[in-house]
Amino acid sequence: MKIAVLAVQGAFAEHRRKLEALGAECVELRKRTDLQEAFDGLVLPGGESTVQGKLLKELGMFDDLKMRIADGLPVLATCAGLILLAEQISNDEHTYFGTLPVTVKRNAYGRQLGSFRAESTFKGIGKIPMTFIRAPYIERVGAGAEVLAEMDGKIVAVRYGRQLGLSFHPELEADNQVHELFLELCRADCSDDRRTTLKNA
Numbered sequence: 001m002k003i004a005v006l007a008v009q010g011a012f013a014e015h016r017r018k019l020e021a022l023g024a025e026c027v028e029l030r031k032r033t034d035l036q037e038a039f040d041g042l043v044l045p046g047g048e049s050t051v052q053g054k055l056l057k058e059l060g061m062f063d064d065l066k067m068r069i070a071d072g073l074p075v076l077a078t079c080a081g082l083i084l085l086a087e088q089i090s091n092d093e094h095t096y097f098g099t100l101p102v103t104v105k106r107n108a109y110g111r112q113l114g115s116f117r118a119e120s121t122f123k124g125i126g127k128i129p130m131t132f133i134r135a136p137y138i139e140r141v142g143a144g145a146e147v148l149a150e151m152d153g154k155i156v157a158v159r160y161g162r163q164l165g166l167s168f169h170p171e172l173e174a175d176n177q178v179h180e181l182f183l184e185l186c187r188a189d190c191s192d193d194r195r196t197t198l199k200n201a
């Protein structure tokens with residue numbers, strides 16, 4: 001099982017550590033030629049979505065990744081990653097991959113509640129700790145997207161096909177269950193023989 005972790009900016013090392021601890025192999029995506037390796041899933045980490053979106057385009061990785069995600073590549077997207085996937089951002093004119101039918105609000109918890117930790121229920125797992133850092137939340141969920149978690153009445157995790165979008169940072173917790181769920185999704189996908197490579201990257 002090989003997982004690609006977008007590593008142009010942000011909290012990618014934490015995801016890598018966790019995935020490797022769970023037995024997955026990781027490849028860091030830093031430049032276009034990194035896309036030549038076969039991988040079974042993709043992690044879009046937290047960080048700054050505007051910077052990540054810009055770098056993805058400048059580095060020539062944006063279109064290829066968008067095509068693969070739309071084509072069913074399993075994705076775990078946290079915080080800025082969720083913003084990159086969202087079809088719409090209510091307080092920003094930009095959109096990026098737009099493959100996840102949700103509207104998100106960036107920096108939605110305001111300055112005072114910029115960063116906090118809490119517990120809430122994640123569908124199929126149960127109660128888990130959640131760390132929010134200048135996090136978005138999900139204001140609208142489109143057809144086919146399933147709500148996986150809410151916090152204080154706000155949607156903070158969704159699934160749409162093989163895309164998991166989370167407002168919070170499971171890579172910062174001792175708990176492994178969200179990453180385990182993602183790897184299960186990748187394993188199921190892998191056995192469907194949908195592993196993708198980019199021939200002319």
Ligand code: GLN
Binds near residue numbers: 047048049107134
């Ligand atoms: N506030 C960041 C953004 O808008 C996301 C924060 C994070 O990923 N922890 O991109």
